[in-house]
Amino acid sequence: MQAYDVIIAGARVAGSTLAYELSKSGYSVLLLDKATFPSDTLSTHNFLTHGMAMLEEMGVLDSLLASGTPTYSRAVIQFDDAVIDGQFPEVKGRHDCLCIRRTVLDGVLFRHASNRPRVSTLEGFRVTGLLWEGGAVAGVEGVTRAGERMKFPAKLVVGADGRNSAVRKLAGAETLISVPTDFASYIGYYENYRQEGEIHTELYKVGDKLGIVFPTGDGLHVVGIMFPLADEYWMSRFRQAPGEAMSEIVLDSFQGTAIGGRLPKASLHGHVKGLLGYDNDWHRGMGEGWALVGDALSFKDPAVGQGMPDAMLSARFLAGVLNRYEGRWEGHWDVMSEAYQKQTEEAMMSRFRMACQFTKNVPFTPEEHYVNGLIAANPDATAAFLGIYNHAVEPEQFQGHVMRLIEQNR
Secondary structure, eight states, X not given: OOOEEEEEEOOSHHHHHHHHHHHHTTOOEEEEESXXXXXXXXXXXXXXXXXXXXXXXXXXXXXXXXXXXXXXXXXXXXXXXXXXXXXXXXXXXXXXEEEOOHHHHHHHHHHHHHTSTTEEEEESEEEEEEEEETTEEEEEEEEETTOOEEEEEEEEXXXXXXXXXXXXXXXXXXXXXXXXXXXXXXXEEEESOOOSSSOEEEEEEETTEEEEEEEOSTTEEEEEEEEETTOHHHHHHHHHOHHHHHHHHHHHHOTTSHHHHHGGGSEEEEEEEEEEOOEEEEEOOEETTEEEOGGGTEEOOGGGOOHHHHHHHHHHHHHHHHHHTTTOOTTOHHHHHHHHHHHHHHHHHHHHHHHHHHTSOOOOOHHHHHHHHHHHHOHHHHHHHHHHHTTSSOHHHHHHHHHHHHHHTO
């Protein structure tokens, strides 16, 4: 059996990014995935400007844009009666955003990583267990689609295998935060969804319903609808006929909004897929011989659109920690774990907290309605608000904008 420096279980955004980053430092990497590429997966697959900058730095942006998927820079967000309409601020020279289908995205990232020196790949391989040596993880075992059982030793095993990570469970990673969602989520692709003016993303929070819309490739828009898990009527309708229920809930609950006028005129492309309940969770990110990146480390409500850029960020952070302790991993797992945990939390925790707020079925307070109206009426506040989502503005900075707005309007 060939021994590797790092085995990465999961070859989508987080795993392929990590393989690419590690290859730059000369590590031998085995990149595994239970899927074969190209492969689709349930996702809103959106990159805002900060994510575009990372894709450009990785060297894959041109290949992604060659798919013909349109970019956009405008967002229209409606919180009950307040409509916030503006442009995402620039980040590292990027003004554009991209919502690219996973059949394109994951294939491009996987090929980009697999073409790197010292990166080996194995598709259609499902991890069923970890190898252990002296209390530390020392490799993986699993099975191919043909039923062949195989083992691979490594100095480090990384779980990049999503919110239901097998590596995380097998390694016994501690759950640090877990906030269950109050919502069911359904996603579908639509043809002839007509927006006015320049193409843009849409986000709605109207009463106890949420809606999201992104322009994507092949002339389609991806539409997500979220409603309370406790709503027995809509739970029943979506179980019976999810495609019909998507149109019905928009007509019923989003009257007077743009999505309420657009979706009934559009045509469903393919099938509606659902995610019925999930936890917004954060786990311990590293232990002896193992680590986690992407959704395996932290999964958050998709309404805040942070999942894929955060997956790339966590991969970069882990690669940086491993490089700082190159040749000295054994015996330094605790200090590396602490460094990795601190870096990911400093960069990602504030928006994880935002997702935990979004995921609860709590109506806006009168004070929040007032602030939303102030933001909608002020272009600078609108830009700062959108800047939270693309990391141009930190949530703490935005609070300063809000306080100044309130003072000015007293």
